[in-house]
Amino acid sequence: MSLLFLVGTVSCTLFLAVNGLYSASDDVIELTPTNFNKEVIQSESLWLVEFYAPWCGHCQRLTPEWKKAATALKGVVKVGAVDADKHQSLGGQYGVRGFPTIKIFGANKNKAEDYQGGRTSDAIVDAALSALRSLVKERLSGRSGGYSSGKQSRGSGGGDKKDVIELTDDSFDKNVINSDDVWMVEFYAPWCGHCKNLEPEWAAAATEVKEQTKGKVKLAAVDATVNQVLASRYGIRGFPTIKIFQKGEDPVDYDGGRTRSDIVSRALDLFSDNAPPPELLEIISEDVLKSTCDAHQLCIISVLPHILDTGASGRNSYLDVMLKMAEKYKKKMWGWLWTEAGAQPDLESSLGIGGFGYPAMAAVNARKMKFALLKGSFSEQGINEFLRELSVGRGSTAPVGGGAFPKIHSVEPWDGKDGELPVEDDIDLSDVDLDDFGKDEL
Numbered sequence: 001m002s003l004l005f006l007v008g009t010v011s012c013t014l015f016l017a018v019n020g021l022y023s024a025s026d027d028v029i030e031l032t033p034t035n036f037n038k039e040v041i042q043s044e045s046l047w048l049v050e051f052y053a054p055w056c057g058h059c060q061r062l063t064p065e066w067k068k069a070a071t072a073l074k075g076v077v078k079v080g081a082v083d084a085d086k087h088q089s090l091g092g093q094y095g096v097r098g099f100p101t102i103k104i105f106g107a108n109k110n111k112a113e114d115y116q117g118g119r120t121s122d123a124i125v126d127a128a129l130s131a132l133r134s135l136v137k138e139r140l141s142g143r144s145g146g147y148s149s150g151k152q153s154r155g156s157g158g159g160d161k162k163d164v165i166e167l168t169d170d171s172f173d174k175n176v177i178n179s180d181d182v183w184m185v186e187f188y189a190p191w192c193g194h195c196k197n198l199e200p201e202w203a204a205a206a207t208e209v210k211e212q213t214k215g216k217v218k219l220a221a222v223d224a225t226v227n228q229v230l231a232s233r234y235g236i237r238g239f240p241t242i243k244i245f246q247k248g249e250d251p252v253d254y255d256g257g258r259t260r261s262d263i264v265s266r267a268l269d270l271f272s273d274n275a276p277p278p279e280l281l282e283i284i285s286e287d288v289l290k291s292t293c294d295a296h297q298l299c300i301i302s303v304l305p306h307i308l309d310t311g312a313s314g315r316n317s318y319l320d321v322m323l324k325m326a327e328k329y330k331k332k333m334w335g336w337l338w339t340e341a342g343a344q345p346d347l348e349s350s351l352g353i354g355g356f357g358y359p360a361m362a363a364v365n366a367r368k369m370k371f372a373l374l375k376g377s378f379s380e381q382g383i384n385e386f387l388r389e390l391s392v393g394r395g396s397t398a399p400v401g402g403g404a405f406p407k408i409h410s411v412e413p414w415d416g417k418d419g420e421l422p423v424e425d426d427i428d429l430s431d432v433d434l435d436d437f438g439k440d441e442l
């Protein structure tokens with residue numbers, strides 16, 4: 001083999017490493033901002049999409065497995081890849097914060113799911129086929145799970161926009177002006193191209209915002225060509241125009257991005273600005289645990305030292321840390337719970353806490369019955385780092401022991417006081433002759 005050939009081979013390898021991990025000869029479809037909407041969003045196929053960076057070691061190790069999976073799934077499930085280092089806007093649109101990030105685009109392309117499985121071709125194929133079965137069952141039951149492609153007029157595909165509230169000159173004041181909720185209202189024209197492009201993003205954002213804010217932030221739409229009283233009142237001159245309405249305040253223009261994630265982010269900011277901090281509840285019964293964890297994407301559970309080990313002041317200092325973190329992350333809409341060491345031993349065991357190392361903290365996803373444990377210090381900095389990693393999809397998880405929450409004991413709530421040792425019974429020694437005690441042993 002000649003030196004020239006070796007040099008050429010190394011140069012080619014370096015070129016590929018710098019410019020991408022996939023080529024046209026692979027079964028992996030390269031996606032860019034130019035073709036993503038047409039290939040993925042407007043497609044009826046199921047897609048698995050990897051967001052990668054060419055310099056990322058984990059991405060490089062995933063590449064051969066991703067290619068094998070793409071070949072195995074060819075003609076069944078589409079497998080794509082986005083160089084998110086090069087196309088940062090596309091990665092940002094889907095909240096990509098680390099590499100590789102894999103997302104599944106199923107029935108509702110505007111609500112991609114994070115892939116949390118293994119990084120082997122077998123695991124990837126299994127996940128794809130599982131998602132495909134779910135898609136087929138939805139179609140069989142008559143639920144398209146779809147959305148408007150943005151090419152249709154607002155008069156068609158109404159089921160796709162079920163959470164966008166249509167407002168008129170007659171209904172606007174009653175619904176918006178007198179409401180305690182926050183309203184984001186799009187003023188549009190049916191013939192407007194930018195409005196049609198916004199439509200699927202607005203519809204998807206409306207559903208997500210409704211779920212995450214429990215309906216406290218609402219997304220609405222006004223046909224400004226028909227409802228000209230409203231258009232005139234609010235000085236609408238171009239389309240689409242989005243305005244934010246809050247009770248007792250003048251409306252303000254929304255000037256953020258036009259993607260689902262941009263709209264949702266602004267809506268959650270509006271919600272958190274007005275929302276009280278989450279409640280921090282003691283686990284005194286099974287109902288407290290299940291109602292909290294079932295109602296939230298994650299529930300943060302702390303197991304604090306026994307009251308005899310810390311006293312009231314020590315316990316309150318731990319609770320203060322939790323309250324500060326609950327306030328900091330309140331827009332995440334997580335549930336916050338605590339219990340005393342030893343009060344719920346089965347729960348501790350199912351979360352791998354196991355009777356030592358207090359205080360401890362676990363973040364539990366009750367839908368998937370998976371949890372992650374705080375490895376760092378039980379401090380504002382340590383917990384913040386733990387929750388920040390979770391919020392961007394990082395951190396290792398494990399299944400909850402037994403696959404479900406264990407038996408929860410009903411206990412009395414903490415009374416806020418220092419603990420007291422149990423009172424021992426007094427022993428009356430008045431009738432004992434201590435001088436004779438032990439003579440038999442002498």
